[in-house]
Amino acid sequence: MTDEAALNALREAARLSPENLPLRRHLADQLLASGNLSQAETEYRAALALSPGDHGIAIGLAEALVRQGENEAALTALDPLLAMPEHPVRAGVLAAQAMLPVNRMAAAHWYRYSVARDPSQADPELAHRLGIGQPSAPPPSSTSPSPVPSGPAGPPAQPPSPAPAQQPSLIPTAHSPSVVPAPHAQPQAAGGPYGSADVEPTAEVEHSPVTFADVAGMDTVKEALRMKLLLPTQQPELFAAYGKRAGGGVLLYGPPGAGKTHLARAAAGELGAAFVNVGLADILDMWTGSSERNLRATFAMARRNRPCVLFFDEVDALAARRSDMRQAHSRQIVNQFLAELDGVDEHANEGVLVLAATNAPWYIDAAFRRPGRFDQMVFVPPPDTVARAAMLSLMCRDKPQAKMDFDKVARATEGFVGADLKGLVDRAVEAKLHESIRAGRPIPLSTGDLMAAAKAMRPTAVREWLGTARNYVLHANESGAWDELLPWLRDLR
Incomplete structure (x- = not known):
């Protein structure tokens, strides 16, 4: 049976058994090996939909994308693998290939680090394009360039430990102009992700x-x-x-x-x-x-x-x-x-x-x-009149005060949120402090003080926020997620 006939037989088998993961992956591997890159990409994506966490399938997809020149898509496929403390070595080499057109320095560093972990993954042609020599531990000798692998290579079972690292150099990534440390193995915390963490959180x-x-x-x-x-x-x-x-x-x-x-x-x-x-x-x-x-x-x-x-x-x-x-x-x-x-x-x-x-x-x-x-x-809505009166009462409870009519102040502060009311009370207190200093004794806060502060203030952001919300409620609410906001928009002019 010719190669094309074998591929056709695999295609027909995959069509008849679309949920057969090993079959789909084998078909994708054979398409990649034969140079049918677009079809290989399609099959790898179908296999990845059946098994989203399969590293080998993700690497195969990335390889098909790299060989088609779809470097950004390849890096997206590789991202979950490169974030692992011990990423698959083949993923690092493919990342170097994808990064090369936009960031030679980052590509060279990923290549060096990955090949140092598994010299068998060395690619002399890629190393030449990166402008770097071969690693100190040379790959197996060969008289000709390595052929295209018949399938994606997964991580080695026991990768050799890299040499003691120098202080990581700072290199820009392919994704961002910001600087990041050179890739290095991050030890997994003892006890797993729900035991002790490998870094100390800064939140308290x-x-x-x-x-x-x-x-x-x-x-x-x-x-x-x-x-x-x-x-x-x-x-x-x-x-x-x-x-x-x-x-x-x-x-x-x-x-x-x-x-x-x-x-x-x-x-x-x-x-x-x-x-x-x-x-x-x-x-x-x-x-x-x-x-x-x-x-x-x-x-x-x-x-x-x-x-x-x-x-x-x-x-x-x-x-x-x-x-x-x-x-x-x-x-x-x-x-x-x-x-x-x-x-x-x-x-x-x-x-x-x-x-x-x-x-x-x-x-x-x-x-x-x-x-x-x-x-x-x-x-969390803007407070209504009753809530504003209650909030003002809470904010003033530890301050010297005369008999207060918080309901009157609440009616005069339509559209104020809690932060606005806090600012109102602070302004009234500051004015009363000046008065008390001149008098040489504490003078109780009064309703008039709060009313005077209210007249000098405007609500900060409620109407502007509701105006933005209105665009989403009226034009992007197919799921009904923003129905709760509808009553608040009826009075918006």
């Missing part, structure tokens, strides 16, 4: 003194948080009867200053749970792979301190839509975040309530809204 464990009693209004939001963490902890037998456990993910969204962070602290305080407030600086790092390790370490810390409220502010910077990203390493951060939310098993995040807050929920990747991740989106 706190114990919040704030409870729901310190949060005015927002009854619907508070009830959602109680059902997620508080009640399952207080009544575990009842929730276990329905297969529900403490923990999960809640995405808080709304205009700036509406009290999302304050609400997260109150949720932790209400339960008496640990509280970890994660900022962007605690996760994002200029070094390739470090952001993912920071995420893993932060989740590991939360699991060690359960029950715990893990709070991500401005989460859209960590969970943006991957389709909008031009840099592959940014997509890898999103992938790592999704993996941490899923956990290695259904109990991994039990007792950990992952709260996230954003002013721009429409920029968050849709995968985060899948059940089991941030499966509950809670709108």
Whole structure:
């Protein structure tokens, strides 16, 4: 049987048995070996859909893409492998090939490091194009260039340890102009991803003194948080009867200053749970792979301190839509975040309530809204008149005050959010302090002081935020995700 006849027979078998993974992979390998690159790419993608975590298939797809000149697509396919502490050696060589047209220095470094781990993967032609010599441990002797492999090469069973590394040189990646360290093996932390982390998180464990009693209004939001963490902890037998456990993910969204962070602290305080407030600086790092390790370490810390409220502010910077990203390493951060939310098993995040807050929920990747991740989106609205009066009362409770009419001030502060009201009280207090200094004694705060401050202020961002939200509610709401905002838009002019 000729080679083409054999390929046709394999194609027909794959057509009749599309779910047969070994058959599809064998067909893809044979198409790659015969130079049918476009067809090989199609078959590798079909095989990868059947087995998304198969390293060999991902390497085969990357090789087909590299040989077609689709270097950016190849790097995207290789990203999950290159982020591994011990990446497959063949993946490193293919990455060098893909990086060569745009970043010779990064390509040379990936090639040197990979071939030092497994000299049999040396490619003299690629080394010549990179302008580097052969490694100190030469590849097996050959009188002719290595033929195209019949299939993708996976990682060696026991790769030789690289020589003791010098201080990593700083090289720009193919994806970004920022500098990253030269690739090197990152030791896996003892105990796995849910034991001790391989880096120390910079976020700190706190114990919040704030409870729901310190949060005015927002009854619907508070009830959602109680059902997620508080009640399952207080009544575990009842929730276990329905297969529900403490923990999960809640995405808080709304205009700036509406009290999302304050609400997260109150949720932790209400339960008496640990509280970890994660900022962007605690996760994002200029070094390739470090952001993912920071995420893993932060989740590991939360699991060690359960029950715990893990709070991500401005989460859209960590969970943006991957389709909008031009840099592959940014997509890898999103992938790592999704993996941490899923956990290695259904109990991994039990007792950990992952709260996230954003002013721009429409920029968050849709995968985060899948059940089991941030499966509950809670709108934190601007406070109504009753809530504003209650908030003003809480803000003034520890200050000298005369008889106050907070309802009157609340009616005069339409559109104000919590941050605006805090600014209003601060302004009134400053004016009263000047008056008290002149009088030489504390003068109580009055309703007139608050009213005067209210007349001098304008709400900061609610109308602007609702104007932006309106575009998404009216023109990008096929899934109905933003129906909750409709009542707030009816009065917007």
